[in-house]
Amino acid sequence: xxxxxxxxxxxxxxxPQGDEVKMYVCGVTPYDNCHIGHAMSYIVFDVIRRxxxxxxxxxxxxxxxxxxxxxxxxxxxxxxxxxxxxxERYTSSYFADMDALNxxxxxxxxxxxxxxxxxxxxxxxLIDKEYAYPAQGSAYFRVRSVPDYGKLAHRSLxxxxxxxxxxxxxxxxxxxxxxxxxxxxxxxxxxxxPWGQGRPGWHIECSAMSLKYLGxxxxxxxxxxxxxxxxxxxxxxxxxxxxxxxxxVKYWLHNGLVQLGEDKMSKSLGNLITIKExxxxxxxxxxxxxxxxxxxxxxxxxxxxxLEAAENARERLVRVISRDDPTxxxxxxxxxxxxxxxxxxxxxxxxxxxQALGALFDLARAINEAADSGLSILKAQNVLPELAxxxxxxKPPIQxxxxxxxxxxxxxxxxxxILSANPTPELEExxxxxxxxxxxxxxxxxxxxxxxxxxxxxxxxxxxEDVPQGTKKIWRRTPSVETLDNLLEELGIALxxxxxxxxxxxxx
RNA sequence: GGCGACGUAGCCAAGUGGAUAAGGCGGGGGUCUGCAAAACCCCUAUUCACCGGUUCGAAUCCGGUCGUCGCCUCCA
Numbered sequence: 001x002x003x004x005x006x007x008x009x010x011x012x013x014x015x016p017q018g019d020e021v022k023m024y025v026c027g028v029t030p031y032d033n034c035h036i037g038h039a040m041s042y043i044v045f046d047v048i049r050r051x052x053x054x055x056x057x058x059x060x061x062x063x064x065x066x067x068x069x070x071x072x073x074x075x076x077x078x079x080x081x082x083x084x085x086x087x088e089r090y091t092s093s094y095f096a097d098m099d100a101l102n103x104x105x106x107x108x109x110x111x112x113x114x115x116x117x118x119x120x121x122x123x124x125x126l127i128d129k130e131y132a133y134p135a136q137g138s139a140y141f142r143v144r145s146v147p148d149y150g151k152l153a154h155r156s157l158x159x160x161x162x163x164x165x166x167x168x169x170x171x172x173x174x175x176x177x178x179x180x181x182x183x184x185x186x187x188x189x190x191x192x193x194p195w196g197q198g199r200p201g202w203h204i205e206c207s208a209m210s211l212k213y214l215g216x217x218x219x220x221x222x223x224x225x226x227x228x229x230x231x232x233x234x235x236x237x238x239x240x241x242x243x244x245x246x247x248x249v250k251y252w253l254h255n256g257l258v259q260l261g262e263d264k265m266s267k268s269l270g271n272l273i274t275i276k277e278x279x280x281x282x283x284x285x286x287x288x289x290x291x292x293x294x295x296x297x298x299x300x301x302x303x304x305x306x307l308e309a310a311e312n313a314r315e316r317l318v319r320v321i322s323r324d325d326p327t328x329x330x331x332x333x334x335x336x337x338x339x340x341x342x343x344x345x346x347x348x349x350x351x352x353x354x355q356a357l358g359a360l361f362d363l364a365r366a367i368n369e370a371a372d373s374g375l376s377i378l379k380a381q382n383v384l385p386e387l388a389x390x391x392x393x394x395k396p397p398i399q400x401x402x403x404x405x406x407x408x409x410x411x412x413x414x415x416x417x418i419l420s421a422n423p424t425p426e427l428e429e430x431x432x433x434x435x436x437x438x439x440x441x442x443x444x445x446x447x448x449x450x451x452x453x454x455x456x457x458x459x460x461x462x463x464x465e466d467v468p469q470g471t472k473k474i475w476r477r478t479p480s481v482e483t484l485d486n487l488l489e490e491l492g493i494a495l496x497x498x499x500x501x502x503x504x505x506x507x508x
Numbered sequence: 509g510g511c512g513a514c515g516u517a518g519c520c521a522a523g524u525g526g527a528u529a530a531g532g533c534g535g536g537g538g539u540c541u542g543c544a545a546a547a548c549c550c551c552u553a554u555u556c557a558c559c560g561g562u563u564c565g566a567a568u569c570c571g572g573u574c575g576u577c578g579c580c581u582c583c584a
Contacts, residue, residue, distance in 0.1 A: 009512090026584070034584085041584035071582070153579075159510050160580060202582085224584030225513095231583090256513090257578070293521065293532070298514080299577070306520060309533035316532085319546070342530095346522090354522050358531035368547055447542060454544075465545045472546085 030090035137183030137196035153229035414470035421475035
C-alpha cells in the first residue's frame with residue numbers, strides 16, 4: 001500500500017509504527033456552517049480510515065475542534081452571544097452534517113477550551129527550551145530556532161519573507177514568528193497562564209491535542225492543502241521542538257480544494273455552498289460519489305451537472321444491488337474476485353478512489369449481465385455493497401418487496417425502490433391506488449389512461465416500471481398528499497365515508 | 509516575484525514509457541416491452557493544450573510556449 005507524503009513529495013510504502021494507525025485530521029473552527037470544502041476533506045479521510053480498517057488495521061482517529069479563536073470572538077460579538085454558545089451551536093451543526101454525510105465519528109474530539117492545561121504545558125516547554133519567548137503577555141514561537149523550518153511547504157524562510165506580510169507587532173523578534181499564546185483584550189474570553197490572561201494561538205492546539213491523545217509521532221496527519229502553510233508547518237516546528245523526537249508525523253496527507261467556478265470555495269471569498277444546501281438538493285451518496293470521482297489530491301469544481309451525474313451514477317449502483325437473483329441464489333455464480341482485486345489495487349495506490357469506483361461500475365455491469373443470462377448474482381451483490389458501504393461509505397437504500405398472500409387483480413404486491421423519499425402510509429395508500437387503477441386500465445387495454453397515470457406520477461417523483469412481479473414503484477421524491485389527492489380526484493377516484501369506514505371509490 | 513499542481517472524448521475523470529487510452533454522465537442505434545423504464549449489445553478521443561527533443565517505442569521522460577488553478581494572509 002502506497003501513500004503520497006506531502007513532506008517527501010512522493011509516494012511511499014505505508015508502514016505505520018504499530019498495529020494501531022494513529023491518525024489526526026484538522027477539524028473545524030465552529031463559527032459558521034460547514035461548506036462543501038469541509039465535506040470533501042472529511043469524506044476523503046473517512047474513506048481513508050475505512051480503507052485502513054478494511055485492510056485490517058486498527059485506527060485511532062482524532063479530530064480537534066478549535067472552539068476559541070478570533071473569528072469565534074468576532075462572530076459571537078456580532079450575534080450578541082457568548083463564544084461558547086456560538087461554538088456549541090456550530091459544533092452541533094457540524095456533527096449533524098457529518099452524520100448526514102455518513103462520515104463516521106472519530107475516536108476523540110478534543111476541544112481547545114478544555115485542553116488549555118496541555119496547551120500551556122507545551123508552550124512552557126518550548127519557552128524552557130528557548131524555542132519560544134514571552135512578550136507583553138503573549139508568547140511566540142521563534143522560527144529561526146528551527147533550521148528545517150519550511151520543510152513541509154518546501155520553502156525557505158527567505159523565500160517566505162519575500163512576500164510575507166510584515167505584521168505590526170514589534171514584540172516579535174522575527175516577522176515570521178507566530179503566536180502560541182495571545183494576550184487577551186478586555187472583555188474577551190481568557191484563561192490564566194504564566195504569561196498573563198489570554199488564549200491559545202491558532203496552531204498550538206493541534207500540537208497539544210495530537211501529542212496528548214496520540215503520542216509524539218503520528219502515522220497520518222491530514223487536512224486540506226490550504227493548511228500546509230502555515231498551519232501544518234508550524235505544527236511540525238512546535239511539536240518536534242517540544243518532544244525532541246522526529247518525525248512528528250510519518251505521512252502527511254493533503255486533499256485538494258473544492259473550487260466554485262473560477263475560485264477556491266472559501267469563507268473569506270464568500271462563494272460557498274454549505275453542506276446543508278447541498279444535502280437539500282442531492283443525496284448523501286451522490287455527494288460522496290462526486291467527491292470520490294476525482295483523486296483526493298486533485299481539486300474539484302462544484303457543479304450542479306457534476307452532482308446530477310453522480311446522482312444518476314448512484315442510481316445505477318442502487319439498482320444493481322436491489323436486483324433479484326434469477327436463480328434464487330442457488331445457481332452457478334458470477335466470479336467477483338477480479339473486480340474485488342481491481343478495487344483493492346486501486347485503493348492500495350494512494351487511495352485511488354476514481355479507479356476503485358471504476359472497478360465497482362465494472363462489477364455492476366458484470367452483475368447485470370450475469371443476471372440477464374441466468375447466473376446467480378447473490379454473492380456478487382454482497383461484495384458490491386461490502387466495498388461500496390464499508391470502504392466508500394455509501395449507503396445504498398434497500399429495496400422492499402411487499403408480498404401479498406393472495407394474488408389480486410391489482411398490483412399492490414409489487415416491488416418498491418426508495419431512492420430518496422419518505423413514503424408515509426398515507427402516501428403509499430394513494431400511490432397504490434393509482435397503480436391499481438393503472439393496472440386495471442392496462443388489463444382493459446386502455447393504454448392512454450394507463451400511460452397518463454404513469455406520466456403524472458413520474459412528474460411527482462414516482463417512477464413506475466412494469467416488471468415480471470408487477471409494477472415497480474421507484475420513489476425519487478416525496479409528493480404531498482394533496483397533489484396525490486388532486487390527481488386521484490382528476491381521475492375520478494375519491495375517498496368516501498361508508499358505514500364500513502372510509503374507502504376508495506371510483507366515481508363514474 | 510517565489511513555491512507547487514494541472515491541461516486526456518460534449519461534460520466529469522483514471523491511466524504517467526510498450527500490445528485495443530478505465531469508468532461515470534450525456535448523446536445516437538439495436539434487443540426486450542402494449543408503449544415505456546430498467547438491463548444488455550453496438551457506436552460516440554487514430555488520439556492525450558501546442559512546439560521541439562530523448563527513445564526501437566511517449567498521453568506518459570526532458571526543454572520551451574500558451575492557458576488554468578492553489579499556496580506564500582484566516583481557510584478543509
